[in-house]
Amino acid sequence: MPAERAILVGIRHPRESSLDARESLFELERLVHTAGAVVVATTQQEIKKIEPSSYIGKGKLEEIASLIAQTQADTVVFDEDLTPGQNRNLEKAFRCKVVDRTGLILDIFAQHAKSREGKLQVELAQCIYFMPRLVGQWEHFGRLGGGIGTRGPGETQLEVDRRRVRERISRIKQQLEKVETARHLHRNKREGVPIPTVAMVGYTNAGKSTLMNQLTRAGVLVEDKLFATLDPTVRRLKLPAGRQVLLSDTVGFIRKLPHALVEAFKATFEEVRAADLLLHVIDCSYPTWRQQKEVVESVLRELGLQGKPVIEVYNKIDLLGASAANGHGVRISARTGQGIEELLNQIEGKLHADFRTFRIKIPYAKGDFLEWLYRVGEVQGREDEEDGVWMQVALSPDDAGRLRKERSIRMQVLRKAGDKSKRRDLALESAAL
Numbered sequence: 001m002p003a004e005r006a007i008l009v010g011i012r013h014p015r016e017s018s019l020d021a022r023e024s025l026f027e028l029e030r031l032v033h034t035a036g037a038v039v040v041a042t043t044q045q046e047i048k049k050i051e052p053s054s055y056i057g058k059g060k061l062e063e064i065a066s067l068i069a070q071t072q073a074d075t076v077v078f079d080e081d082l083t084p085g086q087n088r089n090l091e092k093a094f095r096c097k098v099v100d101r102t103g104l105i106l107d108i109f110a111q112h113a114k115s116r117e118g119k120l121q122v123e124l125a126q127c128i129y130f131m132p133r134l135v136g137q138w139e140h141f142g143r144l145g146g147g148i149g150t151r152g153p154g155e156t157q158l159e160v161d162r163r164r165v166r167e168r169i170s171r172i173k174q175q176l177e178k179v180e181t182a183r184h185l186h187r188n189k190r191e192g193v194p195i196p197t198v199a200m201v202g203y204t205n206a207g208k209s210t211l212m213n214q215l216t217r218a219g220v221l222v223e224d225k226l227f228a229t230l231d232p233t234v235r236r237l238k239l240p241a242g243r244q245v246l247l248s249d250t251v252g253f254i255r256k257l258p259h260a261l262v263e264a265f266k267a268t269f270e271e272v273r274a275a276d277l278l279l280h281v282i283d284c285s286y287p288t289w290r291q292q293k294e295v296v297e298s299v300l301r302e303l304g305l306q307g308k309p310v311i312e313v314y315n316k317i318d319l320l321g322a323s324a325a326n327g328h329g330v331r332i333s334a335r336t337g338q339g340i341e342e343l344l345n346q347i348e349g350k351l352h353a354d355f356r357t358f359r360i361k362i363p364y365a366k367g368d369f370l371e372w373l374y375r376v377g378e379v380q381g382r383e384d385e386e387d388g389v390w391m392q393v394a395l396s397p398d399d400a401g402r403l404r405k406e407r408s409i410r411m412q413v414l415r416k417a418g419d420k421s422k423r424r425d426l427a428l429e430s431a432a433l
């Protein structure tokens with residue numbers, strides 16, 4: 001089948017800079033490629049007032065209609081969200097398919113969803129998006145002038161269709177709940193005790209999956225495409241001092257992230273919410289990375305995640321000259337591995353900011369706790385005695401609290417674990433322990 005031929009329509013709003021508008025249109029072009037279509041023409045419109053019935057004015061409508069004739073386009077793609085009515089009127093005017101930005105993104109998601117959960121989430125998003133449009137479709141028939149075949153059952157059919165979509169939505173939600181509960185159970189069983197989680201967030205194509213692979217050899221799909229990753233992947237990651245965390249990779253963000261997607265991907269975003277630390281991966285080789293960074297920050301705010309500890313990870317520095325400057329954070333190349341060690345140190349530092357170091361005696365009868373300490377703590381020394389083991393180990397307040405409940409275990413605070421120099425001292429001390 002020959003590729004679908006698309007005309008892109010960019011919109012520039014009064015307060016938008018021309019750079020922003022151009023960037024948004026460029027991004028739309030990448031989205032269209034990712035969806036598998038070719039761009040045959042691009043046009044931009046400065047808009048002072050949105051036309052309620054057709055979004056754009058009459059002159060532009062005619063211009064696009066003649067572009068369609070010239071290029072034999074199959075589809076017109078708007079870089080904005082259209083109301084169902086606008087969408088319908090535009091299709092009538094152009095006599096071809098009209099897709100808005102959300103419709104396009106949903107289409108890409110539908111193509112990229114692999115897991116059962118991902119597929120359900122995308123279908124849910126599509127249903128949410130489709131509901132109001134259903135109304136439109138049937139009105140559409142009414143407006144076409146009525147006549148044979150359009151009388152009578154229209155309304156009833158609409159009611160039936162609406163009910164079907166509503167039923168489908170509630171069934172998908174139930175199925176999603178089941179899948180999600182199963183995933184949680186699975187994870188809890190796997191971990192035994194909760195271990196800290198680090199979630200990667202970032203603009204689509206920033207290099208999150210590449211970083212995941214670099215850190216954990218996860219073999220996650222990496223592509224120079226938007227929204228290559230939809231399904232969350234979680235892998236264990238060992239930090240330099242030996243402690244383990246869970247690292248998760250998930251769906252990327254984009255400007256004007258469709259509301260239907262945010263709603264459908266709630267569980268995915270819950271995982272991010274539950275994380276102890278976020279890595280905000282930024283493609284600093286991209287000309288407008290600052291805007292992308294702002295988009296991600298505003299989505300995080302919308303999700304209520306502004307207070308979370310974050311490390312800003314400036315990725316793809318292999319593409320930059322040595323002089324390239326940027327804000328606070330770590331500079332890395334997920335591709336070459338440059339800066340990865342520093343990143344790991346920073347993760348450790350952030351996660352362990354409230355750690356304290358303890359001397360703990362574990363009796364042999366409580367041997368399980370030894371293995372647990374190695375997993376959750378940062379073990380700095382060990383001395384085996386006849387009736388048990390003395391451990392010197394840095395622990396989080398939660399884990400320390402857990403141990404305190406065990407009567408048979410003796411523990412003393414050595415000191416607050418803080419900056420690295422202190423930790424080095426402890427390492428020396430523990431050699432003599």
Ligand SMILES: Nc1nc2c(ncn2[C@@H]2O[C@H](COP(=O)(O)OP(=O)(O)OP(=O)(O)O)[C@@H](O)[C@H]2O)c(=O)[nH]1
Nearest residue numbers: 204205206207208209210223227228229252334335
């Ligand atoms: N030069 C260079 N390219 C990189 C680097 N990291 C990632 N890339 C490339 O950037 C593109 C996107 O990488 P991904 O890891 O798929 O990005 P992502 O953030 O997971 O993207 P989505 O899953 O679509 O949200 C791929 O072509 C990678 O090869 C890097 O450090 N240097």
Ligand SMILES: [Mg+2]
Nearest residue numbers: 208209228229
């Ligand atoms: Mg990815």
